[in-house]
Every structure is written in C-alpha cells, then in structure tokens.
Amino acid sequence: MSEVAVERLSNDKAFKVIFVLGGPGSGKGTQCAKIAKHYGFTHLSVGDLLRAEINSGSNNGTMIESMINEGKIVPSEVTIKLLQRAMRESGNDKFLIDGFPRNEENRASFENLEKIEPEFVLFFDCPEEEMERRILNRNQGRDDDNMETIRKRFKVFIESTLPVIEFYNLKGKLYKIDACKPADEVFEDVKAIFSRFRAKNITLLQFSLSII
Numbered sequence: 001m002s003e004v005a006v007e008r009l010s011n012d013k014a015f016k017v018i019f020v021l022g023g024p025g026s027g028k029g030t031q032c033a034k035i036a037k038h039y040g041f042t043h044l045s046v047g048d049l050l051r052a053e054i055n056s057g058s059n060n061g062t063m064i065e066s067m068i069n070e071g072k073i074v075p076s077e078v079t080i081k082l083l084q085r086a087m088r089e090s091g092n093d094k095f096l097i098d099g100f101p102r103n104e105e106n107r108a109s110f111e112n113l114e115k116i117e118p119e120f121v122l123f124f125d126c127p128e129e130e131m132e133r134r135i136l137n138r139n140q141g142r143d144d145d146n147m148e149t150i151r152k153r154f155k156v157f158i159e160s161t162l163p164v165i166e167f168y169n170l171k172g173k174l175y176k177i178d179a180c181k182p183a184d185e186v187f188e189d190v191k192a193i194f195s196r197f198r199a200k201n202i203t204l205l206q207f208s209l210s211i212i
C-alpha cells in the first residue's frame with residue numbers, strides 16, 4: 001500500500017454509498033453479491049480487502065492478520081485507504097460497503113474525510129446461535145472462523161458496531177432485515193427495501209418541486 005497521506009477521494013464525483021452491517025455470519029456477503037448484481041453496485045467487503053492486503057505481503061499484513069485473529073477492528077486509516085483504492089479502481093460510482101463502519105471511529109473518519117453520508121444502511125439482524133451455526137458450517141478457510149475468535153467478534157459487534165447501527169437508526173437511515181431466513185427470502189425483503197427507498201425519494205422530490 002502507498003504511504004501517502006489519506007486524502008479525499010470523492011472531490012469531483014458524486015458517490016452513492018450504502019453501508020451493509022450485521023454480525024459475523026449474518027449473511028452480509030451473500031446478500032451483497034445479489035444486490036450488486038441486481039442493482040449495479042460495486043460490492044466492497046472491507047474484511048475481504050483486509051485479507052487481500054495480508055496476502056499481498058504488505059508491510060501492514062502482520063498487524064492486520066493479528067488484529068483479525070483477535071476479532072479486533074483495524075484502525076480506520078488502514079481500512080479507509082484500502083476502500084478508497086478499491087473505489088477508485090472500480091470506476092463505478094455506486095458502492096455497497098460491507099462490514100464497515102464497524103465502530104464510531106470508523107464512521108466519523110470516513111464521513112469527515114469523504115463528506116459522504118450513506119443513502120441508507122442495511123442491518124442484517126440474526127440471533128447469535130444462528131450466526132454461530134452458519135460460521136461453523138461454512139468453510140472459507142478463514143483463521144478467524146473458530147469458536148474462540150467468533151466469541152470475540154460477537155462481543156466487538158455488540159459493543160462497537162451496534163452503537164453505529166443505532167446512530168443511523170436515530171438518523172432515520174436504517175433498514176433492519178430479518179436475516180434468519182433462507183437467503184432467497186431475505187433477498188425478497190432486501191428488494192422491497194430498495195423499492196421503498198426509491199418510492200420515498202420520488203415522493204420527496206415531487207414534494208420539493210411542488211413547493212418551489
């Protein structure tokens with residue numbers, strides 16, 4: 001990764017961003033793949049970007065690897081640089097950002113730097129027992145998919161990520177989805193949310209035109 005200072009990426013481009021949050025194993029990646037295909041977004045999983053960074057042999061690799069294996073949140077100056085690079089390289093202007101922001105520091109840093117507010121935030125809500133079952137049944141070769149790290153990831157999710165979810169809820173930007181169902185059923189609910197969001201925006205646009 002280049003060592004240049006973190007700079008704003010979105011100076012001359014209007015980016016559309018949707019944040020996708022949920023506990024480990026809630027199905028963020030699965031749903032994002034469907035959404036990206038259906039609606040033309042670029043799916044950026046920050047966990048995947050971090051794993052690719054480790055595999056690329058970067059200087060930060062060892063630090064990132066030990067943080068992931070402890071279920072800890074990597075400093076946002078690292079994750080934001082990776083995100084910016086992936087956004088730039090995609091050439092797209094519509095992004096589904098999966099698994100970020102994970103804490104208040106991530107959220108504030110990204111927003112202050114890029115001056116981007118998400119259009120909305122999807123929250124895949126799933127009970128811990130179900131998430132645990134899914135993680136233990138999948139085999140993605142991830143070192144952090146073991147019981148000890150899973151417990152730590154659940155704890156970090158509750159302590160650090162739920163407050164971010166609540167922040168967006170208070171802003172009226174949160175759409176909570178029951179993620180405990182089969183993937184295709186969950187996706188039906190996701191599609192309903194995209195239609196609702198579109199309808200709401202059209203109504204708002206008509207309203208603002210009618211008061212001019």
Ligand code: UDP
Binds near residue numbers: 075079099144
């Ligand atoms: N991670 C991080 N910051 C991010 C996203 C991920 O530090 O913005 C780290 C964190 O250690 C996390 C791991 O990467 O536990 C795996 O994240 P991912 O989203 O792939 O998995 P999840 O825990 O949501 O299944």
Ligand code: MG
Binds near residue numbers: 028029045047099
């Ligand atoms: Mg994932």
